[in-house]
Amino acid sequence: MTNPSPQPAAASSRLMLLVAVLAFGTVGLLVRGIALPSHEVALYRAAIALVVLSLIMARTGRFALLRVHRAQLGRYALSGAVMACNWILLFEAYRHTSIALATLAYYAAPTLMVLAGVLLLRERLSAWQLLCFAASTLGLVLMLGASGGQPGDVKGALLGLASAVLYATVITLNRASGAVDGILRTFVQFLAAVLVLLPFTWLRGGFHLGALSPRGWVWLVTLGLVHTGICYSMYFTAIPRLPGLQVAIMSYLDPLVAVLLSVLLLGEAISPLQLVGGVILLLGALLMDWPRLVKRPVRPGA
Numbered sequence: 001m002t003n004p005s006p007q008p009a010a011a012s013s014r015l016m017l018l019v020a021v022l023a024f025g026t027v028g029l030l031v032r033g034i035a036l037p038s039h040e041v042a043l044y045r046a047a048i049a050l051v052v053l054s055l056i057m058a059r060t061g062r063f064a065l066l067r068v069h070r071a072q073l074g075r076y077a078l079s080g081a082v083m084a085c086n087w088i089l090l091f092e093a094y095r096h097t098s099i100a101l102a103t104l105a106y107y108a109a110p111t112l113m114v115l116a117g118v119l120l121l122r123e124r125l126s127a128w129q130l131l132c133f134a135a136s137t138l139g140l141v142l143m144l145g146a147s148g149g150q151p152g153d154v155k156g157a158l159l160g161l162a163s164a165v166l167y168a169t170v171i172t173l174n175r176a177s178g179a180v181d182g183i184l185r186t187f188v189q190f191l192a193a194v195l196v197l198l199p200f201t202w203l204r205g206g207f208h209l210g211a212l213s214p215r216g217w218v219w220l221v222t223l224g225l226v227h228t229g230i231c232y233s234m235y236f237t238a239i240p241r242l243p244g245l246q247v248a249i250m251s252y253l254d255p256l257v258a259v260l261l262s263v264l265l266l267g268e269a270i271s272p273l274q275l276v277g278g279v280i281l282l283l284g285a286l287l288m289d290w291p292r293l294v295k296r297p298v299r300p301g302a
Helices: 008-026 027-032 039-060 062-068 069-098 098-105 109-121 126-148 151-176 182-205 216-242 244-251 254-262 272-288 290-295
Strands: none
Touching: 008 216, 008 244, 008 254, 027 062, 027 069, 027 244, 027 254, 039 062, 039 069, 039 098, 039 182, 062 069, 062 151, 062 244, 062 254, 069 098, 069 151, 069 182, 098 126, 098 151, 098 254, 109 126, 109 151, 126 151, 126 272, 151 244, 182 244, 254 272
């Protein structure tokens, strides 16, 4: 008889992943409501999340794992520093163009990871990957061309792409460091992000929390507490328990939510051609790694 116990675990993991990716899709909306420089928003986001993760680490006894996995901590600290820069560029992208265009450009990260493998690791592209890469590039060209070449849109899209490059770097560093508990890894990354962003913020003009409106405070605390501390914990807890293909497909709810909120709540315009370009870009990025994702085994109840 088949043991039914993995099914509830898989169901709860799917729910955690769904909640996390839907929340990630609203990050741009929150950032727009926080009247602080991008690097300062990134600092407070990491700091609030670090407090949440510290409580989780203490409650679950995970601090003892720091000694066990000390050989991998350096890479995770480096990835945390890169992640801090990734957030700054993404938040800047939100301020220069629509949330929809910035988010769609950001989701070129899987395509950029494959390109990095070709350039840096001398990996060979299959015909399928080459087709997907061409599709993603075409989608990006359509998105920028349909914007009419507005300076803000071009700058925002380029910032989104630069952020995607850094995100791809974070993922590559994580993969190179082996399997480590998701909560522990995220704690080290956020700690490193805070240590990088503190002096950077001080050198760039100091701290301006006192200038925040009550609504800005609500958005900032929500961004750090819910969207980062809680949702990152849920995300990294869920993904090892689910098939890679399922994780990949559900993750693309993030840009869908971001685009819908951009249009419906902020009234940001997105032309039919931009929308078509965005769909082509996302499909190219998703399908790029499809053969490997389909073959990845399920790890129920992990």
